[in-house]
Amino acid sequence: MNLTLRIWRQKGPEDKGRMVTYPVDDVSPDMSFLEMLDVLNERLILAGEDPVAFDHDCREGICGMCGLMINGDAHGPQRGTTACQLHMRQFTDGETIDIEPWRASAFPVVKDLVVNRSAFDRIIAAGGYVTAPTGSAPEAHSTPVAKANADAAFESAACIGCGACVAACPNGSGMLFTAAKLTQLSLLPQGQPERYTRVIGMVDAHDEAGFGGCTNAGECTPACPKGIPLNTIGRLNRDYLAATAKGANNTPGS
C-alpha cells in the first residue's frame, strides 16, 4: 500500500506546531500502525531529519502509553482497539491519514505526538485506592464478593489510562477515567469505607487538573479501547451527590 501521512509536528511546548506531509510507500497490510510509523522514522533518521516522537511501549494494547488521533478518531477507526493494535489492513491503498496528538488542556503537548498525562496520576493520588498498607490484609476469603459485583468491578478496572476518553470529549473531560476507578472500588466491599471521601477527592483533583466538565456528550465510551460504559459516570454522579449532601467530611453516623 502507498499512503500519504499528514502528521502534527511540534518541537516543544512553546512551538506553535503544524501538519507536515510525508508519503510512505510499500506499507504491508499486516503491519501495525506503529510499525508503519517506525518505517517512516527509520527513513527520516537516515535522511538526517528529526523522527516523529510518539509514545508507545507494550504494543499489545494494555499499557495505555500509545495514543494518537487518527483521522480525527482517538486510536483510529477500529472500535475497541488501541493505536498499537490497529493494523494497516484497516486502511486502503492511496489513503491520506491525519495523525495528531491528544488535544486537551489537561494534556499539554510535550513534543510532536507526545503529551503529558500526569494529571491522571494526580487523580488517582487523590483517592483512587483502598488504604490497605502492606501486611494489614485479612484472609482473602474472609469477605465474599458477589460474582456479579466482582465482574462489574473488573469491567471498570480494565481502564488502561490512555486518555482517549479525554481526547474524544468536546469538553476535554476526564470523567470516564475518574468514574471507572470509582466504580471499580465502590462495587467492592473493600472500597466502602473510603467511598465518599474518595469521590470528592478524585473529582476535585480532576477539576483542578484542568479537565472540562461532563455534559453527557457520550463521545468517550465509543473511543475507549476497553469499552468502559458511560453509566459509570452516572454512578460517579450519584456517589458525588450522596457525598456532598452528607457534607464533605462524610460525617460519621450520617
Next chain:
Amino acid sequence: MELFTEGDPLADTKAPAGPVEKRWETRRFEAKLVNPANRRKMTVIVVGTGLAGGSAAATLAEQGYHVKSYCYQDSPRRAHSIAAQGGINAAKNYRNDGDSVHRLFYDTVKGGDFRSRESNVHRLAEVSVNIIDQCVAQGVPFAREYGGLLDTRSFGGAQVQRTFYARGQTGQQLLLGAYQALERQIGLGNVEMNARHEMLELVLVDGKARGIVVRDLVTGEISTEMADAVVLASGGYGNVFYLSTNAKGCNVTATWRAHRKGAYFANPCYTQIHPTCIPVSGDHQSKLTLMSESLRNDGRVWVPKTKGDDRSPKDIPEDERDYYLERIYPSFGNLVPRDIASRAAKNVCDEGRGVGPTKLGVYLDFADAIGRLGRKAIEAKYGNLFEMYERITGEDPYEVPMRIYPAVHYTMGGLWVDYDLQSNIPGLFVIGEANFSDHGANRLGASALMQGLADGYFVLPTTIANYLASGPLEKVDASHPAAVEARTDVEDRVQRLLAVNGDRTVDSFHRELGQIMWEHCGMERSEAGLRKAIDEIRALREQFWQRVKVSGTGEELNQSLEKAGRVADFFELAELMCIDALHREESCGGHFRAEHQTPDGEAQRDDDRFAYVAAWEFTADGEPSVLHKEDLKFEYVHPTQRSYK
C-alpha cells in the same frame, strides 16, 4: 584470548541454617530493625515501577522511609508487568486438591530444573498466600465463583489449581493495585515520583551503592540522585533478542551499568522462550504478542502428521493430526512447562510439519472445548485474548485454530543477590525479574507475578531494614567526587553516541543483534553456534560504534538516543550470555545444549559439574569476565531427571 577466567567461589551467607520452613522466620527475627523516627531520615531509591518496584516503593514509604522512584514511562502505571495475562500462583489450597506451601516449593524447584536455591523458593511459596490477601484488600478484582469466593485455574508444570486470575489481565490488575498504593504515598508526600527518567549509572561511595545518575527523558537533563540504598527493579533483558514479548522500552541498562560497577550478573543464559505467541508475520515486525498460557487449559496443540501438509486445518481429519504434547507427555499433556512445550514446537517445525505461511507455527485448537463447554463459556474465559488474536492476525480463532510459535518472554538470569536480595555491592538490592534468584533455569507460569510482589511487598522491606540499621551512613551529596565522575561518564557516553553520525539506524543494529541471538542463543544452543555468535556480536558491536546514526541532540526528548544507549548495553550483555551458555556444558530448563540431550531429546543435566549458580564479574572492556560459582545444595527436593510424561 580466554573467554573468561575462574575466580573464588561465592556463597550466600544470609540464609539461616536449620529446617527450610523456619529459615524466613529466623531471618525476619534476626534482621535488625530501624525505628520509625529514624526511617524518616533515610532515603531509598527504587528504579522501576512494575510489580516489584511499585510494591516495594509503596511499602517502604508506608513504613516511613523517604522514597525516590524512577520509571522511563510517562506514568508508573505502565511498567511492563501490566501485560502479564494469565495469573498468579499461591499455595492457598482453596481447591482442596492437595496443594500446600511445600508442594508449591517442590513444583517450583523442580520446574526450575534444580538450578535455584531451596531457601529462596521456600520463602516465595510461604509469602504467596499473603500476596493474595494483600491484593484482595486493595480491591484487585480477581475472578470469583458464584458463591463469592476466589476462582483458580491450572498452569503449566502443576497438577493443582493454584493460579488466581483476573480474566486475561491479571498483571494489569495486580500492577494497578500496587500503583494505587504507590500513588497514595505520592499524594502523602512520602514518595518523590520521577516518571520519564532513565537510570544510566550507579554511584558507589566507599564501595557502597549510594546513588544513581538519571537522564530526564523530556529535557535531556542529566542529574545525580543520592540515597542510603538503591533498589533495582528494572525488569528483564529479553529485548536483547530484539523480538520478544517485552515492551519496546524494556532494557538491561540499569542492571548492566550496575554490573559494570561490580555487581555480579548471574546465569545470564537462562532465558524463557514462551510456547504460545503469535508467529512473526514479516520483516517489519517490531514485537511479539503472547497468547496466555492459560489457553492451554482448553486449547489442544497439534500439527499434521505428515510433513508439507498444506491443507486448511478444517480439512485435516482427526486421525491425520498429531496432538504431539498429549502423545509425548500423557500425564501433563498440553500443560507441560514452557521450556518443554517450546522445544516440542521447534522439533515438529524442524521436521517440516509446521503450519502457516512461514511454516514456523503450530495449531492451538479450541474446537473440542467449544464443543464441550459452548462458545459462551470460552468467550467468558478467554474473550479478550481471542479478540487480540483476531486484531493482529485478521483470523477468527472461534472458527480457525490459532497459530502459535515460541518467542522470548522472560529472563531467569539477572543480578546475583543473596537471601536478603542484596547484590554483592552493599546497599544495592535487586528485586523482581531483575534478579536471578527464584526460578532456576526455567520459570513456571504465573510465578513471575508471585515473585515480583513477594520481593516488593514482603521480602525487601524486611531485609533492607537490616542493612539500613547498620548505619548511619556518611552524609554524601551530588558533589562527591564519585558522583561527579559517574555523571561525567554518562555525559561522555551520550556525546559519543551522538557524535558517531554514521549511516545505520539503531533499530537496524538491534534487529541484527537479535537475529544472531535467536539463531545461536535461543531455543537450542551448540558450542559451534555460540562461538560463531560471540565473533559476530563483537564485529557488529564495533560496527555499531562506527556507523550508528542518532539524530537530534541530548538536550531534548530524543527517542533514538534513548534506544542507542540501550542497544549499546545489549551488545555487551549478549556476549556475556553466549559465554555463559557456552561454559554451561549441560542442558537445563530453558538452556538447551544440542550436545547434551537424553536419547528421547529431553534436557540432560549434569549435576556433578553444573549444580551451581554462575555469577559473572565484570573486569574491563575487552578483558575476560571472572566466573564465581555458588554451589547449590538440595536437602529437600532431590534432583531427578525432570519428567512430565
